[in-house]
Amino acid sequence: MQATASAHCLHLLSSFTPAAFTAGGSACRRRNAAAPATVRMALREDGPALAVVGVTGAVGQEFLRVLSDRDFPYRNLRLLASRRSAGRRIEFEGREYVVEELREESFAGVDVALFSAGGSVSREMGPAAVERGVVVVDNSSAFRMDPGVPLVIPEVNPDAMTHIRLAGRAKGALIANPNCSTIICLMAATPLHRHAKVVRMVVSTYQAASGAGAAAMEELEEQTREVLDGKQPTCKIFKQQYAFNLFSHNAPVLSNGYNEEEMKLVKETRKIWNDKDVKVTATCIRVPVMRAHAESVNLQFEKPLDEETARQILKGAAGVVVIDDRASNHFPTPLEVSNKDHVAIGRIRPDLSQEGNLGLDIFVCGDQIRKGAALNAVQIAEMLL
Structure with a gap:
């Protein structure tokens, strides 16, 4: 078996x-x-x-x-x-x-x-x-x-x-x-930011092998075959097993405890939005997916923004597509956006930890080689x- x-x-x-x-x-x-x-x-x-x-x-x-x-x-x-x-x-x-x-x-x-x-x-x-x-x-x-x-x-x-x-x-x-993660995140967050002004954003990324280049993709494929065959995985690009595993993004870790990939999201968001006061925190993770990044994004707003209004805003935004079918549990996946130009957004729901429609959670997927x-x-x- x-x-x-x-x-x-x-x-x-x-x-x-x-x-x-x-x-x-x-x-x-x-x-x-x-x-x-x-x-x-x-x-x-x-x-x-x-x-x-x-x-x-x-x-x-x-x-x-x-x-x-x-x-x-x-x-x-x-x-x-x-x-x-x-x-x-x-x-x-x-x-x-x-x-x-x-x-x-x-x-x-x-x-x-x-x-x-x-x-x-x-x-x-x-x-x-x-x-x-x-x-x-x-x-x-x-x-x-x-x-x-x-x-x-x-x-x-x-x-x-x-x-x-x-x-x-x-x-x-x-x-x-x-940076690719910044592009994918802000394609989704910016239409909502324009409407209600984001004051704080918490991002968790799930980043594919392709973000580390063709050699990383080849190593993931090789490791998968090796592990399934009961062999020790070859670890040349990364220092640990990648197949059937996930780990903190391989960018260098800075003195503040954040790695460089996470700080790119923080600094680039402030520059692109021209808002030095917006609060951004990020955790970037490398996952054993060949191509296309996924991100979980939590948004806190200055003004109320309800779930249905947010959904309609995103449906009308350029460069994005909404995939948000709760009945069939169908939401964005890396496979669906691989080799695609659009960024897909789903899991649009209120942040239950915040009152007065001042928070939303969304899930985003985008091809980091293409749009990113x-x-x-x-x-x-x-x-x-």
Whole structure:
């Protein structure tokens, strides 16, 4: 019986491999595999010259899929990565591109650069690109808390970057993409914040392996097979067993007892909402899910907000979908939002510990590679046009 159960689990696991969750193969492939490969009309002379930095990584590959899905207009495209990835060939929308080694001179003639190559690369190459007149949309944490750099979620605080446009600009600029957990949380909380003003927010995150990259996803798959086979799990990415387990997020723990991931939620929320007084606390947990993060969010409001009003507000909000079927116990799950653009919200209910409709609990799921990274960055780039 145990062998049968293990075989069944392994069969299920085969459907949830890292390749399956990152769309796999060439970045030019659309999700509709039957669609013919054609050069699309959005490759046009009036579009910006575009560069993707870190193109061979998981988010870099997702940049390409999102650009294609949204028909982002560009007149030419430059794919940039580290020296070890230079020379690779990538097919994208009917054309073959050779990945170039990232250098300062790589940005000559570029209008917009989407960065996802890590903080150290961004700190070195981001300003170098800006000096050459490029508008950089950076996915790392390097510039998020810089007071001179907008930290933007297009559905939440588009006004933060209204002073930056491509047309008629005299110089380059930096725009920061928030942390994935912050984006997913604020997509849900902000519509309610606008209505009743959030004064305190308590967030617990359940973060997938994909947030730590493709290698972490591969290790989760490998560990699952090993544990089911009665073997000791391989622990290279994380220092402890990940399969059939959960643990505190692997970001460094600071002197205040919070880890860096938790403090990102605290600091970035205050900057994005332009509210230094909003109280935010977070606990971030790594869970054995391949892709897409989940978050439990408790909100305390300045003004009363009842459950049904909140539900109607969220149903009308941009970029979110409400999945809140109590009768069938159907609420958002990571699987349902994987490879999806929207953030799903459910478990909308009053906080019974607070009187006078001053508190709500919600449960949120979002694909942190898609909306939590690549999609948000491309939406920022669209706002520049």
